[in-house]
Amino acid sequence: MPTLHDESPQGRRIAAIALGKRGGAGAVAALRTALAREEVAWVRPSMILALGKIGGDEARAALAEIDARSDAETEALRKARDRVSGPAVGFSWRGDAPVFAAVPVGLEDVAIAEAGRATFVRRGIIALPSRPRGLRCIYDLRILIAEGDPRAFAETVKRAEVRWREWIHSESDVLPYRFSLENARVTKQEFNDLLRLARETFSPQGLVDSPSSYAAMLRVEADADATRIWLVPTFEADERFAYRVNDVGASINPVVAACLARLVRRGDRSGVVDPTCGSGTLLIERALLDGGTMLSGIDISPTAIRAATGNVIAAGLAARIAVRLGDGGDAAAWPTQCDEVLANLPFGMRTEDRNLDGLYRRIVGNIARTLNPGGRALLYTTHAKTVVALLRRTAKLQVIEERRVETGGVSVGLWVVERG
Ligand SMILES: C[S@@+](CC[C@H](N)C(=O)[O-])C[C@H]1O[C@@H](n2cnc3c(N)ncnc32)[C@H](O)[C@@H]1O
Known part of the structure; x- marks a missing residue:
């Protein structure tokens, strides 16, 4: 040796x-x-x-x-x-300059409504006149550094001027960043060349490539219409969804859940049901909107119910959210009446999810039976044909909204129905 x-x-x-x-x-x-x-x-x-x-x-x-x-x-x-190096510390936001926010594609209007004075920029991006606090319907806050032609990665990087000090205060007067190239397929060599160019361009501007300990992401995004470079500050811990101590395989993204909760909202004292609640994200996001709501969740999986119970306790909402093991298609598992239903239905990737059409039919039947007049239900699933056919046959429920949401590379259908 x-x-x-x-x-x-x-x-x-x-x-x-x-x-x-x-x-x-x-x-x-x-x-x-x-x-x-x-x-x-x-x-x-x-x-x-x-x-x-x-x-x-x-x-x-x-x-x-x-x-x-x-x-x-x-x-x-x-x-x-x-x-x-340890975690990046010694950074804070400087002032309240205008920023952009990344939001779920298909739910931009919901994020804008939550933010107040925000405006639509393009799919998945909204603009905010000043840095907001505590919004639940956004993925991140970001600063636009440069825009160039589609796939003109190197040219866009070369021209970029990152005036990060206008937004961020750094005790060390440098900003460690993590570089990424999004939505583009390039060879390893091409990526390394671009990274080298980014280091050369940004180092004189006080930016240090530091992929393990960074205060911001430097994202080169290859959109169909342009190449965009974003600075996404990450130095602030995101505590918004800290209640998610447990996860199940099919958990909904909590930012999407926060948007869906707002779409179904009928009042501040609603009785709410989630018949396939998984880890409880939709219930928790809905409960956080209004302190007067009472909510119940059902799931056929003991693992999901354990996860949801832990999350509900972590959110401090055990007094208002009750979850229990059961079949969401079973009428006996539902309360006798409710004002809102939030249903992120199984997409059919798991063993419990066989005979999806039957389950969907029984859940829609339960919605029609228990929803109070004027009440609303939201169905969220990739199985558009099944839902559309069922809703056509269910006279008591009127479709008031239908849209598609893009999340995690999947396009998911969303229907909001109202009981006449
Ligand atoms: C898409 S996941 C819901 C995820 C949930 N929104 C979350 O954030 O964790 C669908 C859930 O439906 C549950 N499920 C499948 N068949 C069911 C049934 N017959 N009754 C109730 N729940 C069922 C699965 O166990 C799974 O947790």
Whole structure:
């Protein structure tokens, strides 16, 4: 087994890599000593990377002392320091400048209604006159850095000027970022070239590529009509959905759930049912809208009911939301009446979901039977044909709205119906 004192440079390199993987007492000190006497340019980066791999305060201190002697060493140092750095701290928003927000495609109007003075920009993007607080119907807040021709990634990056200090205060006066290219298929080489160009362009502007510990995402998005570069600050913890301590496979995105809860809302004292509640996201988002609502959830899966129970408790809503194991198609599982129904129906990917048409028919029957006059139900599923056919046959329920929502790469149908 080669050692850090090996006569052959290749042996010393192999020993450094192995030590980086193994770590343990004395590993950092040994690498530090070896690096001090190592003269072979292609061995030194492996020793630096090994220090990064070991991590911890001692490795961080050792890495801080190193002055890079070559490009390869600079790159290794960047990676290693990135690895040992802690969470990004020392950042805050500066003022309340106008910003954009990413929102669910198909639900932009709901996000605008929640925000107040916001405007539609394009699918999935709204503009806000000043930085908002606490909105539930947005994915993120973002700043537009540059726009260019479709697929003109390099040209758009080259021309970009990131005046991030107008929005963000940084104690260190630099902004660590994580680079990403979205919606574009490129080779690894093309991606690396673009990343290198981004580093060269943005480094003089006070931006540091730091993929493990960053305060903002720098996203190059390949839209059909343009290439856009967004700065998406991430230094503020997003506590909005902290109640989601448990998840089920088919959980709805909580931002989408917050939008759907607003679409079905009839009043501040509604009785609400979710007949296929999963982890309870829709119920919780609806309950958070109005303190006078009482809500019940049903799910056929014990795992889902356990998840929902945990989430409801974490949200502090156990007094108003009751969830129970049952069949949402079974009339006996429903309350005798309700004002609102929120149903994110199973899409049919799981074993319990066989005979979906039958389940949908029974759930729509339960909605028609229990919904109070003037009450509203929202159905959310990819099975458009089944829903459309059922609603056509259900005279008591009038479709007042139908739309498609894009989420997680899937297009989902949404119907809001009202009991006449
Ligand atoms: C799309 S998921 C709902 C996800 C939920 N909105 C969330 O955020 O977690 C559909 C749920 O329907 C449940 N399900 C399937 N068949 C059911 C039935 N007959 N009665 C009640 N729930 C059922 C599944 O267990 C699953 O949790």
